[in-house]
Amino acid sequence: MRTAAFRSVHGVLWAGLGIALGAAGPARAHFQVLYTAETALDSGRAMHVMMLFTHPGHGGPSMDMGQPEGFYVVSQRGEEAAPVKTDLMQYLEPVRWHAEQGQAQAYQADLPRTLARSLGDYVFVLEPAPFYESGEDKYIQQFTKMLVNVGGVPGNWGAAVGLPAEILPLDKPYANWTGGVFRGVVVASGRPVPNAELEVEYLNYALDLEGHRFASEPEVQYPQGSFGTLSIKANDRGEFVIGLARAGWWGICALTVGTDTEHEGKPLSQDAVLWIQVKDMR
Amino acid sequence: MRKTLAQWAGLAAALMLLTPASAHSPICNCYDNGDGTVTCEGGFSDGASAAGVAIRVVDGEDRVLIDGKMDDSSSFSFTKPDQEFHIVFDAGQSHIVTIFGEDIE
Numbered sequence: 459m460r461t462a463a464f465r466s467v468h469g470v471l472w473a474g475l476g477i478a479l480g481a482a483g484p485a486r487a488h489f490q491v492l493y494t495a496e497t498a499l500d501s502g503r504a505m506h507v508m509m510l511f512t513h514p515g516h517g518g519p520s521m522d523m524g525q526p527e528g529f530y531v532v533s534q535r536g537e538e539a540a541p542v543k544t545d546l547m548q549y550l551e552p553v554r555w556h557a558e559q560g561q562a563q564a565y566q567a568d569l570p571r572t573l574a575r576s577l578g579d580y581v582f583v584l585e586p587a588p589f590y591e592s593g594e595d596k597y598i599q600q601f602t603k604m605l606v607n608v609g610g611v612p613g614n615w616g617a618a619v620g621l622p623a624e625i626l627p628l629d630k631p632y633a634n635w636t637g638g639v640f641r642g643v644v645v646a647s648g649r650p651v652p653n654a655e656l657e658v659e660y661l662n663y664a665l666d667l668e669g670h671r672f673a674s675e676p677e678v679q680y681p682q683g684s685f686g687t688l689s690i691k692a693n694d695r696g697e698f699v700i701g702l703a704r705a706g707w708w709g710i711c712a713l714t715v716g717t718d719t720e721h722e723g724k725p726l727s728q729d730a731v732l733w734i735q736v737k738d739m740r
Numbered sequence: 741m742r743k744t745l746a747q748w749a750g751l752a753a754a755l756m757l758l759t760p761a762s763a764h765s766p767i768c769n770c771y772d773n774g775d776g777t778v779t780c781e782g783g784f785s786d787g788a789s790a791a792g793v794a795i796r797v798v799d800g801e802d803r804v805l806i807d808g809k810m811d812d813s814s815s816f817s818f819t820k821p822d823q824e825f826h827i828v829f830d831a832g833q834s835h836i837v838t839i840f841g842e843d844i845e
Contacts, residue, residue: 536783536789538787577782609769610767610785612787
């Protein structure tokens, strides 16, 4: 299992903070964030998408992203239609994400309405460059999905994109009530990964998309270090279930499930990340 | 063998139980293409295709201006009328969606 104890990259400032917090610091998981404000749209609209490599349960620290290897959307209107892949690399714009420990390279994209004005599902995919984690002397590459639906017509929300590491939803990622559950299957190149290790974090600090920083105050206080990053295991078919205790965004990351295990002569962890949005029933 | 009324009633009840659930809702969305045409897309909440579903463009006095059907991709495009209009996506009883021209962006 990877936790901050093994993945710490935070330098002197964060080491100092760790000392201030005490020896038993909270576990933090690296998460590739792929965010847009609203995933269940009544009709198509222009979208602002934020891409950030960070620790969402703790509002940082954030790490420098390299130039992504891929950024695209696979859309489908209705379950009988064919999926359509649209490359979005031209919309990538580098931005500096502000954080207590300095700034981190992040990316954003302003997508025109014409890209997502049809009914159906839109599976946004980010294939980031491998990130060198000096604390572990290894690379991490998190293949990340975030889904948007327009108009309530379902499409390819449960289908595989075909990533080296991927979480297949068993429930729609854009239609979840607080108090419900979310289910998925961890796959590597389409094959289920038995007993996969997963980490789950709540996006506990709102994203300030104008100022490119996290909100200063968290949404919730963790009673103990185990709660910031929830560690779970998939069953022998690669399936998992998580409870959705609060409205907002939940990130799910399956660790080291991809088949590529080396990058530039060092170990490589290919992870699968899926983001889901949860709403209160009111 | 002749069936009794009770047997027929039982058969009817069994058939009703076998009838697939029909909880889907019709969905239609239209957008202005910016070139004088409008495209409407249809579908259902269970992901079913809307190919072949009737669609009508109607004026303010309920006169049908254009009478058409959704194509194989569940879409229908038409030239935007000069006068006030609305669109009726008609997938049968209780499966009708109406969209007013002024709401189309």
